[in-house]
Amino acid sequence: MAYEKPTSRHLLVILLVLSLALTVPAAAQETGTRVVQPGETIEVGAEPIVLDLIGLRNASSFNAITELRKYQGDNPARSVQRVIGVPKDSYFKINSHTFKGHYGRYFAYSKEDGVINDSSIVFVQAPPPTVTVTPTETSTVTEAPTATATTATEPTRAPLPGLIAVTAIALAGLLGIAQKR
Template sequence: MIKNRSLLKMLPLMLVLAALAFPAAAQSTLPMDVKPGDTIEVGSETTILELVDLRNQSTLNPITELRKYQMDDPGMQVTKVIPVSDDTYVQINSRTLGGTYGRYFPYNAKDGVINNPIIFAPAPATPVQTMTATPTDTATEETAVETPVETTAVPTTQAPLSVASAIGALCIALLAAVAWSHRR
């Protein structure tokens, strides 16, 4: 039982902080459900895709590759192959595509080419605001100009905060609060 009233007052604050941490932990890990014909904007940040709806609906065999063909014709030569190890969680970014945007067809060895293509398009460049000075007769006038800038991704090893990490941090904070309240 909690004997110290100040610790009891801190408990709601800790619960609110934990509630704020949980959505942030889950935010970037949910895959985007992709349907046949969808256009996916791909930028430098990784996008997670779920490709299950692109499977052959009569066999439901998992997709093992995304293939781009010359002139978007599966009868022509393959120009790019993106390996897919798990079609429920596919990570795509501009480095994955290597600048080869366009129509991609799902493929697996059992079904061959599946005619449920998706389109990868470059994500719009993020505009950066810069200030330029324009000389006038009496004063200098500043004008805001938006300049599109394409950013390059830097590989990161930092994973989003997981629910287990948030709960662990909450427990450590609670233990510290209990130890602080029992000091003499």
């Protein structure tokens, strides 16, 4: 009976260290917030990016941005082509699925101020990632001209953040079970 308590304490410490080792990399993968200024061009890809749209607010009233609007011919006097709702202008998360192919100039809109003509930003589609091929092996044949053999290596990928989080939750559950015993 005297050995059960220290063993369970050591087990709890080990499980705690393992859960921290798995959750810290997942938390570190979150990208920082990008502060947006009027007239800026932003490349949008499949990976989500977080924008801070406070710089697009009307300087005199400083009311929150509620929508980003795309107008026909980039002219706010013409009809609206597309509207993207902005729930929180200090933390606006977007990716290529947000635009569904409708890139271009978007004007900031506030319910209190209306269209802010001097606060527009341009969204463009990010170019697809390219795979770089590096030569891994060079062979020389004496009878023939020099031949170079190259093979493409598969890029390494980080483990999925979701998988890391699920594993950390499972380890936390094991900690709770071990603590009850």
